[in-house]
Amino acid sequence: MTATPMLSELERDALAELGNIGIGKASTALGRMLGGLVTLSVPSVEMVPPDEVAGLLDRALAPPLVGVSERLGGLFAGYALLVFPQAGSLPLVRAALPPDVPADDVPALEDEVLAELGNVVLNSALALVANLLGEPVDTGLPVVVRGSGAEVLRGCAVVADAGGTASGGAAVLFHIDLHTSLPGGHGGVGGGGAAAGVGVAGRVVLLLDSGSAGKLQATLGRYIGRLVT
Template structure:
């Protein structure tokens, strides 16, 4: 479990990382994108599905990436399917016909998730002075338990959760203001499912980061 100081430090790092992701998404969408991190919590991996289902209206969309280095395990961007089509529409060029958007939706959302996760994790890892490796994005739909079961790295962490693994959940709000006047608001979670070694290493690394900041 994180101390209050460690939780505050992780929230601060999350805000900085998500801020970088906002800039990257803004370039991709061609307009202003605001991503915020109002809260962060660390919980047992087995609790993740229930927390996501209570926080977000199903069905859900999950974009996952396998992680190595500091964050060994899995990263997920999870948000309600209800706003996914509008988000994909915002990311596509204006000349793409509306009836073609559904066929492109999964590919576009996977790339959006890839931008958010890679941008945020790379900056956080750099601030902590530790390496992080990310794999290719994969997209899943359904209830939270379905998404976690379909994502092999997440399933492995949850299965081994009794051995000391941990899940870090960042609550995020995404808002867009595009040149055409269209706005999209999506609430979701960025989830880091960490194996037991990475959970302990993250806490130790946070301690060193706090020491540098307050020195």
């Protein structure tokens, strides 16, 4: 069994900076999609064993959760997930839909909108980070899953299909905060009217197989080397 790689402080700082740059690109793409200002921030990043992810998600975000998952290839071989509390997903979906969509129709459109939102965020961020690291990344189609942290992981086929990911890989968690201020918005997660916009905390999770976890750490080392020379 291969141990999860441990990031040095310099590697963690570099990964957090890359995450900020990638999420900044995703903010722009999401803002174009929603037609308003979107702010996504990355307060911190950590690398943990994959079997700790479900508990960390439950403690940080409070189930039930909603996750958008994409299978990854290339530098990030494994899965990428965008995870929010389910309580914050419906206001975000309403903000993404035209204001003339009847409220009764919103739940039926929720999965479709969340899949597109997750696809925009994950693909925009990962493509830019991979480009900065000089490594390719491929993404699959988005899948929307709900439940506890463990149920989200199982629903995304991470546990059943991970194989080496569970035994010798690593999980990279980017702690993110999302806020939108949209014309004609539907108010925040806790209410507050249109001016409040939509605010929700979440996680971007990269679940990497053992080969990709080590490759990511080596690639980070080369990226840091380029910055300091």
